[in-house]
Amino acid sequence: MLLYILRRLLATIPVVGLVAFFVFVLLYIAPGDPAAVIAGDLATADDIARIHQKLGLDQPFLQRFLTWLQALLAGDLGVSIFNGIPVATLILQRLGATLALTIASLLLTLSFAIPLGVIAAARVGTMTDRLAMLVALIGFSQPAFVLAYLLVFGFSIELRWLPVQGYAPLASGFWDFFRHLLLPATTLALIYGALIARITRASLLEVLSQDYIRTAHAKGLSSFRILTRHALKNAGIPIATVVGLGLAILIGGVIVTETVFSIPGLGGLTFDAILHRDYPVIQGVTLFFSLAYVLVNLMVDLSYTLFDPRVRL
Amino acid sequence: MMGAIGAMVRRHPTLALGLLALAVMAAVALLAPAIAPFGPTQMIPAKRLHFPSADAWFGTDRFGQDVFSRTLFGARVSLMVGVSVAAISLSLGLVIGLIAGANRLVDALLMRMMDGLMSIPPVLLAIALMALTKASVKNVIIAISLTEIPRVARLVRGIVLTLRERPFVEAAIAAGTRQLRLLSRHILPNTLAPVLVQGTYITASAMITEAVLSFIGAGTPTDIPSWGNMMAEGRQVFPIAPYIIIFPGIFLALTVLAVNMVGDGLRDALDPRLLRVGGLKSA
Numbered sequence: 137m138l139l140y141i142l143r144r145l146l147a148t149i150p151v152v153g154l155v156a157f158f159v160f161v162l163l164y165i166a167p168g169d170p171a172a173v174i175a176g177d178l179a180t181a182d183d184i185a186r187i188h189q190k191l192g193l194d195q196p197f198l199q200r201f202l203t204w205l206q207a208l209l210a211g212d213l214g215v216s217i218f219n220g221i222p223v224a225t226l227i228l229q230r231l232g233a234t235l236a237l238t239i240a241s242l243l244l245t246l247s248f249a250i251p252l253g254v255i256a257a258a259r260v261g262t263m264t265d266r267l268a269m270l271v272a273l274i275g276f277s278q279p280a281f282v283l284a285y286l287l288v289f290g291f292s293i294e295l296r297w298l299p300v301q302g303y304a305p306l307a308s309g310f311w312d313f314f315r316h317l318l319l320p321a322t323t324l325a326l327i328y329g330a331l332i333a334r335i336t337r338a339s340l341l342e343v344l345s346q347d348y349i350r351t352a353h354a355k356g357l358s359s360f361r362i363l364t365r366h367a368l369k370n371a372g373i374p375i376a377t378v379v380g381l382g383l384a385i386l387i388g389g390v391i392v393t394e395t396v397f398s399i400p401g402l403g404g405l406t407f408d409a410i411l412h413r414d415y416p417v418i419q420g421v422t423l424f425f426s427l428a429y430v431l432v433n434l435m436v437d438l439s440y441t442l443f444d445p446r447v448r449l
Numbered sequence: 450m451m452g453a454i455g456a457m458v459r460r461h462p463t464l465a466l467g468l469l470a471l472a473v474m475a476a477v478a479l480l481a482p483a484i485a486p487f488g489p490t491q492m493i494p495a496k497r498l499h500f501p502s503a504d505a506w507f508g509t510d511r512f513g514q515d516v517f518s519r520t521l522f523g524a525r526v527s528l529m530v531g532v533s534v535a536a537i538s539l540s541l542g543l544v545i546g547l548i549a550g551a552n553r554l555v556d557a558l559l560m561r562m563m564d565g566l567m568s569i570p571p572v573l574l575a576i577a578l579m580a581l582t583k584a585s586v587k588n589v590i591i592a593i594s595l596t597e598i599p600r601v602a603r604l605v606r607g608i609v610l611t612l613r614e615r616p617f618v619e620a621a622i623a624a625g626t627r628q629l630r631l632l633s634r635h636i637l638p639n640t641l642a643p644v645l646v647q648g649t650y651i652t653a654s655a656m657i658t659e660a661v662l663s664f665i666g667a668g669t670p671t672d673i674p675s676w677g678n679m680m681a682e683g684r685q686v687f688p689i690a691p692y693i694i695i696f697p698g699i700f701l702a703l704t705v706l707a708v709n710m711v712g713d714g715l716r717d718a719l720d721p722r723l724l725r726v727g728g729l730k731s732a
Contacts, residue, residue, distance in 0.1 A: 154565025388572030
């Protein structure tokens with residue numbers, strides 16, 4: 137068990153290193169001179185050269201990468217070109233809203249997508265199954281912002297039940313927090329959930345065709361018990377894998393959904409950064425999301441031990 | 450001929466319906482100049498923000514441009530990006546995957562690089578790449594392709610490694626078949642079915658990513674009518690003119706749905722066993 141965890145942890149290190157390297161390359165080839173930006177409009181060529189030297193921008197590529205990596209390990213992601221605030225500070229300021237939206241979407245997704253996939257698999261070939269999979273295919277084909285606008289149009293503009301946009305932190309009361317988060321989280325959950333429902337059905341069907349399921353039927357267990365106790369647990373690994381990999385979709389969705397609903401999160405930060413061509417911020421957010429993605433998938437790998445004890449060996 | 454088509458529709462209704470919808474959309478894209486009542490960038494200042502009516506089926510935007518005409522032209526960008534990204538990422542991914550599957554040393558190196566690239570969420574990687582260059586359809590295609598290549602390479606490599614264990618490949622090796630011939634005659638043909646299916650999912654996901662990039666201002670130049678651009682344009686006036694966003698949005702969603710139906714249909718029609726995990730889209 138410990139060995140497995142250790143092996144997975146070690147395997148993650150080169151991936152994280154490569155991600156950091158790619159992000160550094162993006163920053164390295166970005167047009168514009170950060171020194172000129174820091175020096176301001178009145179700077180002379182000498183001033184800029186001095187800042188170059190101070191920041192180490194005159195160093196060779198590899199040297200700069202190592203310096204950058206060292207700063208990164210100390211939590212220093214550089215400074216925004218636009219407003220001079222450290223990128224790490226900007227990310228921390230915006231993290232709360234994004235985290236709230238992501239967790240809400242994830243909970244909502246799992247609460248309906250897995251039951252939907254289970255029902256479809258249990259009734260495979262029937263109208264229920266076809267209908268569920270049609271809904272999943274349609275959901276799976278929705279661009280997040282299209283769905284977001286359709287929901288806003290229906291529930292906020294026509295019915296006036298929910299706010300059109302905005303965000304309220306949990307500190308300002310649960311009801312307000314909930315009301316603002318409901319539509320964006322539903323948007324993401326419908327898309328992400330469609331994927332999870334599809335994979336749940338497919339993995340369950342795979343498991344249900346195996347011999348031990350027939351044995352369980354033969355010894356007289358109820359279908360419900362077989363489905364939930366015997367089959368679902370063994371379908372757990374592929375489902376968990378797709379939940380983890382699908383997070384990449386969720387992250388992409390979060391960025392546009394935050395833009396549609398004017399949620400002050402990392403997506404909004406990215407949107408502003410694109411507007412101002414604020415490379416350090418774009419790179420910082422990219423790095424942050426990538427690390428989060430790698431970490432979640434590491435946790436997914438570790439969760440395999442819950443579904444299948446053989447993995448622990 | 451008709452009988453054959455009829456049989457296909459009965460056996461694979463999803464595939465048939467998806468192909469039909471896609472053909473209609475392709476016709477719309479090709480014939481846009483002939484069908485569209487107005488030019489895609491023609492502004493009629495007297496008719497700004499008009500609601501959908503008999504004159505302007507989908508209404509008009511802030512500049513008095515006809516949303517219906519622009520939506521028809523938008524199909525061009527979407528289809529071109531989808532198909533180009535699929536073609537580029539499939540061919541490069543296929544090459545990388547085949548090389549990785551053929552040589553262990555190169556494999557370790559290439560696959561670590563692919564793992565690194567795949568760990569950056571695709572939309573973010575595309576955004577970061579687009580931020581470096583100027584907005585153009587070509588750059589959008591390159592940026593999205595770069596996010597898709599690792600996934601194709603991984604898929605192909607996996608298939609090659611499985612095939613290497615199969616008796617017919619072992620027999621070919623034992624018979625002294627040269628590496629190049631082994632790859633082209635025995636391995637490549639067996640990767641085509643899953644790669645084709647993956648290609649449809651890539652097309653769908655590239656269309657969505659293009660729209661997302663354009664929507665947040667890092668994609669197709671604003672003077673080209675793409676569905677993402679139109680929706681970005683309509684953002685400010687959504688509460689009073691929702692149709693500017695809703696019509697291109699529905700077109701985008703329907704096109705993506707059609708492509709995904711083709712993908713699902715192909716997956717079921719071709720050997721289903723190699724393709725179980727297909728359908729991971731990226732945005």
